[in-house]
Amino acid sequence: MNRADCVNEDARDPLAPLRAQFALDRVDAAGVIYLDGNSLGVLPKSAIARTREVVENEWGVGLIRSWTTAGWIDRSQRIGDKIARLIGAGPGEIAVADSTSVNLFKALTAAIALNPGRSRILSEKTNFPTDLYIAETLARERGLELVLVDQPDIASHLDDRVAVLMLTHASYRTGRIYDMAAITSAAKSAGAMMIWDLAHSAGALPVDLHGAGADFAVGCGYKYLNGGPGAAAFIWAHPRHTARMDREGWRPPLSGWLGHAQPFAFASHYEPANGIQRFICGTPAVLSMATLECGVDTVLAAADRGGMTGIRKKSLALTDLFMRLVDGRLAGRGFTIVTPREPDQRGSQVSIAHPDDGYAIMQALIARGVIGDFRPPDILRFGFTPLYTRFVDVWDAVDRLASVLHSAEWRDPKYAVRAAVT
């Protein structure tokens, strides 16, 4: 495999035309290779016109009327229904609102309430910190125990003490993915509720929440869904749970007015809306919802090109190519690929560890125009978004990484200075 092979691969790629959906002209012109869509997806061209429309016309001219005339009030459900098609959920089952952290708080609270009499929340030690922090505080307040184990030990900890098993489908650190169906089945067999965080899965690989029989899920709008910085997040609950909540009048912990059965009656007492709608709390961030919808649409545009199956196929080809090139061109440079080689065990990123010098190497690489990121203590992360990442980008990224190593330019002391955000 050489660079020309990569160019040919791009020419044959059925997803290649979808790259034109993104505003990458100036990024390309600057020689930047963006491999950080797992942190912040790139800008869909449609979001430029859409934000202008929302700001200048819907807000500027429609003003308060736009809640009905522009459909702001129904936007959460409309976008939720689109996301549902990407993750094996049904229409009306997803609420788009708040942040992933806040939605996880809602999901955890609900899962605990629906599974009383058990003492533990079980999760994995290297789960994304915000998930662990939310669970840690909630566990303290509810007198529960948050038990964090290594990934291989999860199954053996699934016993009748576990109220909830909470996992992130694709690890932000290593890109390892869980077998969602198998783990969910094990959790259900043990009588535990299963909550999946899809932050690094939604839009990146096929997810089948109903097929797996999961209980709750949350996810992020600004990574592989390309929804823009701080885009609204989402929450899903299996309809068997929302049906029970409907019957029992269950109230979410964040019982805000837009989760009320009749928000515009302005009643003094709270009565939860039916279904997932109860998990909406306050007034939604309309602008951030608008860009999120544009982002979700970029993924849905793959529908006639194999949909998530086509995306998955290219994702695996990109990550496989990256790992082979790292093996071949960076041998003896101290790197260890920590992302699983097995296709069914990895998501759409590759993480490589470098003892001691990972941070400086990543900064020097970014200075050369390849944008990945660093996660302590030693991980260089590279995300591959099949909608806009090309095979030739993979080649060029590894080529520049090799140059950074060969030239030793990463030893420049300026690259050792930690930025506020890494």
Place this chain on the structure above:
Amino acid sequence: MNRADCVNEDARDPLAPLRAQFALDRVDAAGVIYLDGNSLGVLPKSAIARTREVVENEWGVGLIRSWTTAGWIDRSQRIGDKIARLIGAGPGEIAVADSTSVNLFKALTAAIALNPGRSRILSEKTNFPTDLYIAETLARERGLELVLVDQPDIASHLDDRVAVLMLTHASYRTGRIYDMAAITSAAKSAGAMMIWDLAHSAGALPVDLHGAGADFAVGCGYKYLNGGPGAAAFIWAHPRHTARMDREGWRPPLSGWLGHAQPFAFASHYEPANGIQRFICGTPAVLSMATLECGVDTVLAAADRGGMTGIRKKSLALTDLFMRLVDGRLAGRGFTIVTPREPDQRGSQVSIAHPDDGYAIMQALIARGVIGDFRPPDILRFGFTPLYTRFVDVWDAVDRLASVLHSAEWRDPKYAVRAAVT
């Protein structure tokens, strides 16, 4: 007072030049008089260029780097410091994040934790519903009692059972404002924590949280702060409380990663950030923060025109004029002004009640281009934002309202059909 007098009043108005900050050309050209800035403030012109910059350059080209290079990571504090200048708070004391509902949940949880051993949350019956809903659920979960009383009965209910008194400074229904200093003092004397919701105060009238000795406050970004639909909200805590939280390592209930002492260390265990920063939870909605800052800047632009004092003076003149015109021109039409006549008891809106026909009258008025809104069961609300509402707008609005009544066009059955959002 006739229309020519109003035109003269506008010519003498020192705040009049500030109207040019807003994108009102097409609103004016359509003959629309917007008196709903208490629901959604109008679009600042600066927000048009700013959203383009954030979308097309910061997101589109800066991509993930913009968290540092464009300062996204510090935006909450920067905007918070600006809001602080409008409400008598200090720098570093306000976090801009999430929605008002979510922030109220944080503030209530903190206030209860800091004042243990008491059994009640006290509030007022017609407080904004989301405040009551959040308090109702939290009270249930904590085994507390939410006691709702009429406004005149608040003082007599302040006893040693009250952990928290939670009030909205300016009523969304009547526009009545509380004497913040007096009520806060009474609450403190009774040993209660005082939480103020400034949704209808921030940017509308002078607020002095430190002067009043308040404990916590929350507020909304999209009303008088002109921050755009669903703009981020804010939370304030008196530094004596955040200092205590620092000493005791107090963790907020929504302990998300951006409220961590070292978010980018990605530690497994939660350690709260110092000060108000701990109340930030997940990743902020960057776009909505950008428009919020533009909106806050429109209020700060009044600084050399008397600041909040100048805004307040004009606000009272506008609402006084409106009430006098309603008195004079709508006598015998069944209206009752429910907003206090006393200047020190009203905010920047006027509410008039009309038995039975209020909804239809408001819809007919909106069809004539005067945008107010309706709140059940019988209230027509009119908001006056001194930065862009003119005296002549007040005249014309009442003139059209009189025409709607005289013509009886509001009796058209189409105006009786309730919209999803009223």
